[in-house]
Amino acid sequence: MPDTKEMVLSYLEENSGKFSSGEAIATKLNISRNSVWKAIESLRRDGFQIEAASRRGYSLSGKADKISVSEILKHSQTSIDPDLILVHDSLESTNKTAKSEATFDAPHGTVIIAAQQTGGTGHKRLSFSSPKGGIYMSLIMRPEEFSIKNSKLFTPFSVLSVCRAIEELTGFTPSIKNINDILLEDKKICGILTEAVSDFDTGDIQFIVVGIGIYFNIDVSELPSDIRKKAGSIYKKGEEKISINQLIARILDLILSPGNIDESVISNEYNKRLLQ
Known part of the structure; x- marks a missing residue:
């Protein structure tokens, strides 16, 4: 099975260009919101540009071409x-x-x-x-x-x-x-x-x-x-x-x-x- 970070990245890629709340991501992937947050922070350290907006959630922008x-x-x-x-x-x-x-x-x-x-x-x-x-x-x-x-x-x-x-x-x-x-x-x-x-x-x-x-x-x-x-x-x-x-x-x-x-x-x- 893909790990949590790969699952979150895949979700953000599929919804590229729009914001998704941490709750929506967690529900879709059947993981906790804390796991979503940890995955987002790890992806950022890997070089992915992920925007965060209050009440809107997360959005992948400027796709980093990382091997995934x-x-x-x-x-x-x-x-x-x-x-x-x-x-x-x-x-x-x-x-x-x-x-x-x-x-x-x-x-x-x-x-x-x-x-x-x-x-x-x-x-x-x-x-x-x-x-x-x-x-x-x-x-x-x-x-x-x-x-x-x-x-x-x-x-x-x-x-x-x-x-x-x-x-x-x-x-x-x-x-x-x-x-x-x-x-x-x-x-x-x-x-x-x-x-x-x-x-x-x-x-x-x-x-x-x-x-x-x-x-x-x-x-x-x-x-x-x-x-x-x-x-x-x-x-x-x-x-x-x-x-x-x-x-x-x-x-x-x-x-x-x-x-x-x-x-x-x-x-x-x-x-x-x-x-x-």
């Missing part, structure tokens, strides 16, 4: 289990956290998301700078639960899913470089790291963690100087045409509920986008 389970679910076109989406303000590495969760039997489809990472890594263990304004998430995939049986296609499928989501929502046409880097106008805006853990005795894959790092609306000037010239961002801050939660939702839809998968289609489209 309720907002992801609102934009999802499939049945994503909210209990499997774990959102953090900051993590050392979403892949590291996901592997730990998977070791303790976290189910297929568990998603770890962070607004920033302090120790993110990419291909060949290179550091992946992860400032605010990005999407940093890792998905736990159990092979027995997934349609793709050829493990070599997990990375191409994941890369292609992100490309498709970006293209569908923004109209931009991403290309692929170095197997798992996604580019817009020759600037890297996404890196994907796929890691598998196998049973030592049988060699069978126990789980796969797909790590996705996307520069959504970061300030490129904040990146280390050695990667600044090669990196880009989907949007500049303030020029976004979609929300960060919309993009997360579409990527999760495409990866977790892919429908019938034609492996030859994956290979062909991936190769068409791949820069030689």
